[in-house]
Amino acid sequence: MDVTADDEIRQVSVGKPHVVILGGGASYAAFPQGDKHGRMLPLMNNLIETLGIEDIVAQTGLRFESHNFEDIYACIHQDSGLIEIREELERQVYRYFREMELPEHPTIYDHLVLS
Structure with a gap:
């Protein structure tokens, strides 16, 4: 059926409230x-390649x-001489995620919420 x-x-x-903790890979x-x-x-270890921002990161010298993008971004953020590069990285990351759209089919998140 x-x-x-x-x-x-x-x-x-919903019989009882519950908490679900998900990691970054979820x-x-x-x-x-x-x-x-x-x-x-992207994952933190492939974000630079997935977003195609290798050339921006390379500009840091x-x-x-x-x-890991989090580690790389932290190093860039600490260097006041790299503000323009940091801001460009931020723009590219925001743009990438802003342009993403949910697929037409249900995801595991949808199934989790409905469970």
Whole structure:
């Protein structure tokens, strides 16, 4: 017997409140094919490549021990001579996420909320 999305919504009942804690990989797993337009959700270790901002990071002239964007951004943020580069990174990150759109199909987040 097939159940429609409307049927699933009508069947939802909350008996007890619960808390769900998700890690950073949960969003990545929720969108294995990317957003509505195929844009992939980045992880901290591939954000620079996923967003295509390698050239901006290279403009710092710094060598980073980590590939983690959080670590790299922290180093850039601490250097007052890199304000323009930091601001451009921020613009590109905001732009990337602002342009993302949810896919037409339910994600694991949708199923989690309805569970």
